[in-house]
Amino acid sequence: MLVKTADKIIKKSFETTDISPLITFRIFFGVTLFITILRFWVNGWIEELYINPEYHFNFIHNIDVLPDIGIYIIFTVLLVLSIFITFGLFYRTSTSTFFLLFTYIELIDKTYYLNHYYLVSVLTFYLIFLPANRAFSLDCYFNPLLKSNLCSKWHISLIKCQLSIVYFYAGLAKINKDWLIRAQPLYTWLPGKFGIPVIGKFAHLKITALTFSWIGCIYDLTIWLFLWIKKTRKFAFFAVIVFHIMTGILFPRIGMFPMIMIAATTIFLPLNFHIKCLELLSIKKYETKSERISRKKKKSVLFIYYLMVLFLGIQALMPLRYHVFSNNIYWDEIGYRFSWRVMLMEKNGFTNIVIIDPRKKIQYQLDQDLYLSKFQQQQMKSQPDMILQFVNYIGDEFKEINGYPPVINIHSRMSLNGRKSQPFFIDTVNVYKNNADKFLHDFKS
Amino acid sequence: MQISKMIFVIFKRFQALLLSLLLACFIISCDGGEGALDPNGQDDHTELLTNQVNNVIIPSISNYKDATETLYLSANNFCSSINDSNLNSFRDAYHNTYKSYQSAALHNYYANINYDLVNTTNLFPIDTLLLKNIIISTTYNFSSESQKRANGFPAIDYLIYSSQNTVGLFTSDEKKCSYLLKLTESIKNKAVQLDNMWGGSLKENFISNDGVEIGSSIHVQLNSALSYYEDHIRENKVGLPIGRIGPLDSPIEADPTKIEAYYQSLYDGNDLFALSLVKESIQEMEGLYLGGNTLRNSSINSGYDRLLISRGHTEVDSDIKSQFDLIYAKIDERTSISGNTDLYDSIQGLITIMKSDLFPLLNIQDADGKNDGD
Numbered sequence: 001m002l003v004k005t006a007d008k009i010i011k012k013s014f015e016t017t018d019i020s021p022l023i024t025f026r027i028f029f030g031v032t033l034f035i036t037i038l039r040f041w042v043n044g045w046i047e048e049l050y051i052n053p054e055y056h057f058n059f060i061h062n063i064d065v066l067p068d069i070g071i072y073i074i075f076t077v078l079l080v081l082s083i084f085i086t087f088g089l090f091y092r093t094s095t096s097t098f099f100l101l102f103t104y105i106e107l108i109d110k111t112y113y114l115n116h117y118y119l120v121s122v123l124t125f126y127l128i129f130l131p132a133n134r135a136f137s138l139d140c141y142f143n144p145l146l147k148s149n150l151c152s153k154w155h156i157s158l159i160k161c162q163l164s165i166v167y168f169y170a171g172l173a174k175i176n177k178d179w180l181i182r183a184q185p186l187y188t189w190l191p192g193k194f195g196i197p198v199i200g201k202f203a204h205l206k207i208t209a210l211t212f213s214w215i216g217c218i219y220d221l222t223i224w225l226f227l228w229i230k231k232t233r234k235f236a237f238f239a240v241i242v243f244h245i246m247t248g249i250l251f252p253r254i255g256m257f258p259m260i261m262i263a264a265t266t267i268f269l270p271l272n273f274h275i276k277c278l279e280l281l282s283i284k285k286y287e288t289k290s291e292r293i294s295r296k297k298k299k300s301v302l303f304i305y306y307l308m309v310l311f312l313g314i315q316a317l318m319p320l321r322y323h324v325f326s327n328n329i330y331w332d333e334i335g336y337r338f339s340w341r342v343m344l345m346e347k348n349g350f351t352n353i354v355i356i357d358p359r360k361k362i363q364y365q366l367d368q369d370l371y372l373s374k375f376q377q378q379q380m381k382s383q384p385d386m387i388l389q390f391v392n393y394i395g396d397e398f399k400e401i402n403g404y405p406p407v408i409n410i411h412s413r414m415s416l417n418g419r420k421s422q423p424f425f426i427d428t429v430n431v432y433k434n435n436a437d438k439f440l441h442d443f444k445s
Numbered sequence: 446m447q448i449s450k451m452i453f454v455i456f457k458r459f460q461a462l463l464l465s466l467l468l469a470c471f472i473i474s475c476d477g478g479e480g481a482l483d484p485n486g487q488d489d490h491t492e493l494l495t496n497q498v499n500n501v502i503i504p505s506i507s508n509y510k511d512a513t514e515t516l517y518l519s520a521n522n523f524c525s526s527i528n529d530s531n532l533n534s535f536r537d538a539y540h541n542t543y544k545s546y547q548s549a550a551l552h553n554y555y556a557n558i559n560y561d562l563v564n565t566t567n568l569f570p571i572d573t574l575l576l577k578n579i580i581i582s583t584t585y586n587f588s589s590e591s592q593k594r595a596n597g598f599p600a601i602d603y604l605i606y607s608s609q610n611t612v613g614l615f616t617s618d619e620k621k622c623s624y625l626l627k628l629t630e631s632i633k634n635k636a637v638q639l640d641n642m643w644g645g646s647l648k649e650n651f652i653s654n655d656g657v658e659i660g661s662s663i664h665v666q667l668n669s670a671l672s673y674y675e676d677h678i679r680e681n682k683v684g685l686p687i688g689r690i691g692p693l694d695s696p697i698e699a700d701p702t703k704i705e706a707y708y709q710s711l712y713d714g715n716d717l718f719a720l721s722l723v724k725e726s727i728q729e730m731e732g733l734y735l736g737g738n739t740l741r742n743s744s745i746n747s748g749y750d751r752l753l754i755s756r757g758h759t760e761v762d763s764d765i766k767s768q769f770d771l772i773y774a775k776i777d778e779r780t781s782i783s784g785n786t787d788l789y790d791s792i793q794g795l796i797t798i799m800k801s802d803l804f805p806l807l808n809i810q811d812a813d814g815k816n817d818g819d
Contacts (some may be wrong), residue, residue, distance in 0.1 A: 049816060067763040115819050188808050191756070192657040195491075204755070255817025266664060342819050348805035350797075354693045378811060413801035420761055421801035 013154035020274035024133035030086030088137020094323035116257040164224035169340040171220025183209035185346035313331035331443040349414035351381035356407040395432035500737035505548035507787040512542040513633040524622035547725035566597035570576035587631040606708035
């Protein structure tokens, strides 16, 4: 039964369809990539975030930042590649190089982790294996043999499924008492938005925060369904535009997220939309006549298909890993990243690192300004893995200088989602090379 | 396609039930819990910022300016007729001005002059040898880096309290009066400049720079005030003299000479005046929090207390107010700053509450906002 169903799915996946949605996705997404990288240049973030800091919270131990000139070269190349992707030039090389370089940039420092940058990496990864340059591209212009007006249905469904995962898990994460009953963190954030027309007058009221919380949750949980359903698709896309524009106005620091989501979600729109877009962008009339090219399933094509399915499966399961590892995901943040938890909590307080010299019997509070930017300190103070990573770095430095290890305690209090603060780390535990069973206080809700 | 059709059909069939369930859950959420439907909740911070300017910042700076003018006049009186009576009048004016300074100095934001105010009007301990040489040379530059340790109130403290025979010393050395007059004039001029700035466009800019985002008046005021509180109140007034640098650091050698009005402490045989200066600065911090310098123990909430209360954080508001009470109690308990670790800990306690509760609950960030956030 399962084998028959799997066969049916595979057969359906390889049915051909018009390639236009994939092409417009490449173009729109390419434009958002360009703007994303350009913002790094315009805002001076290359220097501020990657070159100036002495220390980086790298995701992988040996992946560290290149010398200054290397970083500038990377961002220059990324800017050029985003243009190449938009225009479909040297497509495979462009997409794979962009994926590698952008992902490298993201792996340099956890401080700058953003869900939408993670999405950029994922979608760029998919693009490597999708034939999004087989029409309306400079690759086709220079090599007309490449041209095809058709692709397999799975090429388009893959992107749709990924976006559905993003929305679904963003909505699922909102099903919790803080979001739906206490209206947090929106009730902490919204009162400051009184300057916004219409909404601003009611921004300080809890009913406003509650309404927005529920709308946000229901939207995320259901919008992907309505996008899949033909009858509700247009209305759903309108809702996508309204929702993301509103979040962009309310929370400007969300940056490129609204634009990326609106651009990517166009892939759900009817074929006519994509054809009209390409006609508008065309120098000459866009040919809609289908050209049937042999779609014999080569082993390599099947291999890529299974690889994408596997990756999609991993994407579907990744957000659930906290069930295995975490006691309270908002407190210990184990499994928080890479799980589409977008704008979900406000956690703030202070974290002091105290170094104890066990031989000289003195202790001192580390001056974090000597190692970390203010932004790094702000991000680190509420994320236990970053604190422990930094502590180990400081402890290693102490050991190298003194010849023996220090004892390092963390004195910290955190306020989570509008609650009174509570002790965060257990301040008597030595967290350097921490092997303690427990180093965080239990969270009291 | 078949799956999507199925979902659509299910939704259509049960949409009434689903919507009713959602509505029920929503209504349950609208309970009277924390901060629900507060009619007093502020929809913007114009009133708060206006209170800050009219009831906290400008009165403090204006009082300081007035006091410095009186100080200067009193210095002139003393120098024109050097006797005990005029010396006592000058000492009274100095006390009053030094106390007023504590309030004005907390508001070291926006006006660039404030950097000068803090660093040239109250850097202690002074370098007595440097001061003597400057007096002899009659070359004064009260804004220069090289003379910063022979400047401001600590210099006046030395001149009028380091000897039991102050009148005699001033009578026999006219250069002391020359220096004193120039110093008090400099202090006055800086105060007048500061007062003019806050009386001009700075006031309107402060009120109009609304919100809690990075760079807003609230963000700047709270972060600057807290930074001043940590460095100049906790550390300089209490920490250094008692040998505590940073609440979690090992003790350093205590140095009782490193207090404000040190020479008066020797003269009087106690630190009561220095403690009164600490108290003035704490009272200004409290006034900032309450939105008015006369609102202590009042039922009127017009400052940051109001913001907290309107959002249901009455417990945190109560903690902050209790912490101020504790600090005052610790100040009043003793006549000396030396060994006063209880006072240090109580001052530190306010920093803990502000960083861990006040700032997060009001959504005040302490970073510079680089990069996006989601």
